[in-house]
Amino acid sequence: MNAIAIKHNDEIIDLQTAKELGFEGEQIHLDNSEDSLEVLRHSTAHLMAQAIKSLYPDAKFYVGPTVKEGFYYDFKTDAEVGEGDLKRIEKQMLSFAKKKYEIEKYSITMSEAKEKFKNDHLKLAVMERITDDTVSIYKQGEFEDLCRGPHLPTIGLIRYFKLTKIAGAYLGGDSKNEMLTRIYGIAFADKESLKNHMTMLAEAEKRDHRKIGAQMKLFTFREEVGAGFPIWLPAGGRLRARLENLLFKAHRKRGYEPVRGPEMLRSDLWKTSGHYQNYGENMYFTTIDDVEFGVKPMNCVGHIKVYEDELHSYRDLPIKYFEYGVVHRHEMTGALHGLFRVREFTQDDAHIFCTTEQIEEQIIEVVDFVDKIMSTFEFDYKMMISTKPEKAVGNDEVWEVSTQALKNAMDKNKLPYEIDEGGGAFYGPKIDIKITDAIGREWQCGTIQLDFNLPERFELEYNGEDNEKIQPVMIHRAILGSFERFIGILTEHYAGEFPMFIAPTQVAIVPIADTHKDYAKSISDKLIDIGADSEIYSKNDSLNKRIRTAEKTKVPMLIIIGDEEVEGKTVAIRDRRTREQYNLSEEDFLKLIQTKINEVNF
RNA sequence: GCCGUCAUAGCUCAGUUGGCUAGAGCAGCUGAUUUGUAAUCAGCAGGCCCGGGGUUCAAAUCCUCGUGACGGCACCA
Numbered sequence: 001m002n003a004i005a006i007k008h009n010d011e012i013i014d015l016q017t018a019k020e021l022g023f024e025g026e027q028i029h030l031d032n033s034e035d036s037l038e039v040l041r042h043s044t045a046h047l048m049a050q051a052i053k054s055l056y057p058d059a060k061f062y063v064g065p066t067v068k069e070g071f072y073y074d075f076k077t078d079a080e081v082g083e084g085d086l087k088r089i090e091k092q093m094l095s096f097a098k099k100k101y102e103i104e105k106y107s108i109t110m111s112e113a114k115e116k117f118k119n120d121h122l123k124l125a126v127m128e129r130i131t132d133d134t135v136s137i138y139k140q141g142e143f144e145d146l147c148r149g150p151h152l153p154t155i156g157l158i159r160y161f162k163l164t165k166i167a168g169a170y171l172g173g174d175s176k177n178e179m180l181t182r183i184y185g186i187a188f189a190d191k192e193s194l195k196n197h198m199t200m201l202a203e204a205e206k207r208d209h210r211k212i213g214a215q216m217k218l219f220t221f222r223e224e225v226g227a228g229f230p231i232w233l234p235a236g237g238r239l240r241a242r243l244e245n246l247l248f249k250a251h252r253k254r255g256y257e258p259v260r261g262p263e264m265l266r267s268d269l270w271k272t273s274g275h276y277q278n279y280g281e282n283m284y285f286t287t288i289d290d291v292e293f294g295v296k297p298m299n300c301v302g303h304i305k306v307y308e309d310e311l312h313s314y315r316d317l318p319i320k321y322f323e324y325g326v327v328h329r330h331e332m333t334g335a336l337h338g339l340f341r342v343r344e345f346t347q348d349d350a351h352i353f354c355t356t357e358q359i360e361e362q363i364i365e366v367v368d369f370v371d372k373i374m375s376t377f378e379f380d381y382k383m384m385i386s387t388k389p390e391k392a393v394g395n396d397e398v399w400e401v402s403t404q405a406l407k408n409a410m411d412k413n414k415l416p417y418e419i420d421e422g423g424g425a426f427y428g429p430k431i432d433i434k435i436t437d438a439i440g441r442e443w444q445c446g447t448i449q450l451d452f453n454l455p456e457r458f459e460l461e462y463n464g465e466d467n468e469k470i471q472p473v474m475i476h477r478a479i480l481g482s483f484e485r486f487i488g489i490l491t492e493h494y495a496g497e498f499p500m501f502i503a504p505t506q507v508a509i510v511p512i513a514d515t516h517k518d519y520a521k522s523i524s525d526k527l528i529d530i531g532a533d534s535e536i537y538s539k540n541d542s543l544n545k546r547i548r549t550a551e552k553t554k555v556p557m558l559i560i561i562g563d564e565e566v567e568g569k570t571v572a573i574r575d576r577r578t579r580e581q582y583n584l585s586e587e588d589f590l591k592l593i594q595t596k597i598n599e600v601n602f
Numbered sequence: 603g604c605c606g607u608c609a610u611a612g613c614u615c616a617g618u619u620g621g622c623u624a625g626a627g628c629a630g631c632u633g634a635u636u637u638g639u640a641a642u643c644a645g646c647a648g649g650c651c652c653g654g655g656g657u658u659c660a661a662a663u664c665c666u667c668g669u670g671a672c673g674g675c676a677c678c679a
Contacts, residue, residue, distance in 0.1 A: 081606080082606060084607090165606095166605090166673080173675075173676075175675075181605070181606080182674070221670085221671085226670090227669085227670065327679090334674085335677060337672095443679085444678075444679055480679095485679060510639085512637065512639095515636085542635090542641075544641065548639095548640035549641085572638080
């Protein structure tokens with residue numbers, strides 16, 4: 001098997017370049033290793049560009065890199081290109097690949113390149129980002145493209161690929177620029193891997209919380225209600241209530257007090273907080289009796305008003321208020337996505353008012369809280385420290401101190417984190433908790449924000465040891481982030497098969513005949529007493545049909561009761577997770593359910 | 603917001619080049635059947651074909667403006 005590239009000084013060097021520069025190194029062969037796929041997919045992007053150029057002669061190309069899941073190419077053409085054209089482009093790609101064109105490389109100076117591509121504004125835009133004096137051109141058949149490589153020796157090696165989606169993308173990722181057409185694709189070294197990848201995508205689609213949410217009747221959206229406003233259905237309501245209850249206890253144990261602020265507050269307050277100036281375009285406003293009100297996009301101002309209700313001593317700190325706060329944010333239409341991104345959502349929000357000395361321990365306590373919950377659900381997550389954004393209030397010194405405080409807390413406790421420059425809230429830096437979902441996407445959920453600014457703006461204070469007035473520090477934090485997004489992620493994580501302690505329904509009861517309905521009802525009542533929900537499948541359908549229907553609802557446990565069970569006071573259990581069938585006495589069964597429900601505490 | 607695709611019954615989908623009372627499965631209702639572990643049978647009902655405007659003898663089908671959804675981009679919990 002011939003090499004397709006080599007590894008030189010830990011860099012992938014294609015054969016064209018290796019020959020030119022006389023480099024040697026470990027051979028990279030065409031397989032599904034990371035290095036090999038990097039080269040293969042990059043060349044497949046070029047092959048796609050070649051096909052696009054032949055089908056749309058006016059097409060101009062921007063960049064075509066490889067990404068985590070394949071590759072894409074951004075281009076511009078006056079023709080309309082839609083999803084239906086992907087097949088056509090694929091076909092053209094295959095026919096070029098069959099011609100086995102060699103991929104040739106040559107170098108020219110930057111000024112020659114600028115002359116060569118003078119009529120191609122996209123290539124000129126690409127070159128603006130390059131500082132080198134020379135650039136390389138890769139050529140296959142008639143098609144050539146400015147590129148740094150690495151590439152395969154020939155496009156004849158490209159066989160197993162698929163164009164997956166077509167979309168628009170801004171030139172240079174900047175919404176002020178023109179929009180280009182982007183086509184995404186995937187390529188592998190062999191047929192089997194491509195097939196597996198496509199199967200994986202189909203499986204991921206089955207887990208989509210929007211799909212499962214509809215099937216399991218967790219939530220819905222309606223056009224006449226408005227985009228981004230979820231409607232919680234009974235099953236979703238039950239699931240959500242379980243989460244809320246568990247979390248309520250968890251907060252109480254950690255010394256948080258439940259409070260509640262109003263849904264909308266006078267705009268003057270949002271001006272004081274800075275939301276009006278910095279976040280106003282995302283807020284909903286209404287004017288009544290000549291007074292303008294803003295619907296809250298965050299709960300902090302309400303909690304500040306709770307704090308202001310009485311004088312505080314340093315002895316009282318830290319003070320922790322929490323609320324399942326409903327907030328409204330006018331997200332842009334294109335951003336809406338199932339429960340992951342909505343315009344009305346409920347945060348598990350809390351604000352900790354503490355002294356500067358208490359910052360570190362408080363941050364660590366919240367990080368522990370987060371870890372407890374994430375590990376309960378077996379989520380992978382990572383933490384990111386986000387620094388001062390462009391739009392921000394407060395002076396640089398305060399930002400510096402607070403950002404450093406977050407880093408110190410993490411460093412001292414040896415907690416790993418990444419840095420997101422400029423990703424902070426306008427009032428302070430934050431630690432974001434990002435969960436990796438079922439298909440590898442990352443979602444921001446929890447957040448811990450350190451804030452010196454709002455206490456200053458609202459002139460918050462407490463009495464210190466010497467009876468002097470001291471400004472407290474505010475920590476804004478959410479563990480789940482929002483119930484909406486978190487439940488969406490949970491749904492995909494479990495593919496709808498929620499564990500007992502959180503499932504909308506714990507037990508499905510199937511009485512074999514009408515004569516067993518009374519027993520079913522009595523079990524159902526006893527389940528409610530121990531905090532479990534059940535549904536009785538007693539409709540006039542065949543037994544098999546009812547078992548099938550019950551199974552399809554993904555309820556964790558199914559019990560069947562007939563003459564034998566009524567007589568012996570037992571139940572016949574089907575556990576859908578373990579697929580086991582066995583019998584238990586009614587008493588043991590209730591104990592089992594109770595144990596399973598209570599086995600989780602945050 | 604931007605680029606592209608799309609919208610038919612509660613759900614999943616048919617509906618030919620514009621042409622008869624717009625169809626099916628599931629779900630629902632009624633009846634028969636009372637079942638021991640993944641779909642019993644029969645019947646009934648259900649549609650402002652997303653909304654407004656237009657073209658045409660004729661529109662679910664073509665045009666246009668909205669609304670909503672989907673895939674990305676940008677933005678973000």
